[in-house]
Amino acid sequence: MEPCFFIAECFEFRKSPCRIMPACQLKKALFEAASAFQDVLDRYTLADLLKSHVSLSELLSNRGGSSVSGAGP
Structure with missing residues (x-):
């Protein structure tokens, strides 16, 4: 895991004010x-x-505002 990847403040022990x-x-x-x-x-x-x-460059340069359906993995 990334060394500074804190999903919540309480993961940073020294700075957490959580009681x-x-x-x-x-x-x-x-x-x-x-x-x-x-x-x-x-x-x-x-x-x-x-x-x-x-x-991707075509999609990013398309200023017509149309969306592409089925985008995903």
């Missing part, structure tokens, strides 16, 4: 969720994310 931190169960769930998020992103490279059947 319930010692008994909080949400922190564990958020840590697991953030880890899963990072695990998924780690499976991709920037090159993977830039691959497309439709040219």
